[in-house]
Amino acid sequence: MHPLFALPIFSLLIAPVWGFCGTSVNLIFFYMTWATLVLSHSALRVELVGTATVRLLCYALPSLLFFLFDILTPSAAVLLKTQGEYGLPAGNKRGKIRRKDLKVAVWALFNLVLGVAVQGAIEHTLTSRFRKVSLVRVTLKLPLPWSLVLEIFWGLILREILSYIIHRWILHTKNPLARLHAAWYHALRAPYPLTAHYDHPLAYLIGRWLPTILPVALWRLHMVSYLVYLAIVSLEETFAYSGYSPMPTGFFIGGMARNTEAHLHSLGTGNFGPWGILDRVMGTAVDDKFVEEDGE
Template identity: 30%
Template structure:
């Protein structure tokens, strides 16, 4: 185990101010010797399983648990960095469920990997010969393209054809542990299958597969982090996932957003003619005049009055009969009578 850790850490670039091509060559030589000793002293099955366990621990669990601890210990500060602070408020009551689900699914993934390597020893070759850097870069790029396409179509299929299978994944706002806390069948279909597809078809070297697996784990942590303005150019991963959950799974089914743009399922990246922006052609006056008017149903006259209550009687002022002017003015002293 220590030899495996030393071999992986030796891949890191030197940080000395005097680093040069000579030091890089020495690092490569040191890594090759460490890898040679590791392969000759341990079985291929042990190296493959322990390496996958180590990559999952370093690239997913340590960053995910660190972000979760930050959300729990500093909820006000974490909420100000989130797209939706509700995920921070819900976390104390849901953290046991998230940890349990994520642990079970990761255990299932490691067990399936161990079973595949045990039954098919040459599935991920563990040989003394190291893969070339161009080959590793090509496999990594091809894996990202194929896994993104597979994830998009499978994710969209589960939303429309198998909503009950995918509903657990939308029971909580985005948080790093949610990348693993889902239905086991959903986890195998949307996480394991796209990641393992290219390495299985190309029979990639175990080091190439570890690079692909580590990259996918980091992408998952960034996607489900829920932080805004923290990841720089990679911040689109987090914002698209947040928009997918905010719109209740009706858009942003992919990882990088390319297929969402092609299929018109990205509200922020729709073609101009689809989202009605200023680039859309304005209809002419003739087209506006000839446009069919909306069919509005005419009101039907009712036999009953609108107000069923009886109408109030009109009060008329009754005029009193006129009396003689003499009797009416009797006893009244006016200025004319005074003058008389």
């Protein structure tokens, strides 16, 4: 990433949380940074570097740190695991670092990069070859606060619906893609850091990447709304798949983490949506007994 381009991206991300400046100063600085970014670079570059930056800061780096903590200090990590030793990558706190664990980490990071690359290829094809509008609105005009909230809200709701539909009726039915998903992701004993993006690349693109990017394209979110939306999704994946019991929001993220564990331990018989809302409505919620029994 070119340093002159990286500075506006990082400034854009941290401007809203600067507490030592007044609100007006923050808003002015935020808009000036955004204007500099939009006027200095192409919409495609803004979108792709913004996507990569959010994924790096909100998912890749924290998940990688959690993963290293698990494999390098298992005796300490086990104290934070909901399922104790069973939730560690090696399966016990005396286990050595295995090639299989490193393979999971490498494939997860590869899939993350693959998703950004596919997004870039689609955007380039749409805007350059077919002269269509981009999936994300990169404009000088910023969305109003209420519009920002609504865009993010509907994006997350549509992601929940798409994730449930694809996960249940594509990745868990009798077809080649479902077999790849079963052979890769469901070969794991328990979720642990980085496993949110671990799967066969094709199954990953259909089951993880598509439900995340499709709401953005259908609603055509503004770039700022998209960055916040992607940050929420990335942080959700980081903590829900960490296997840890302490969570930033115990009820919501903690509940998602337990649903994720139960889905894996039940061999994919339920808990298909990220939040579990549609599973409750559709009667596919898996009882926590799977987690409790495996953690004993």
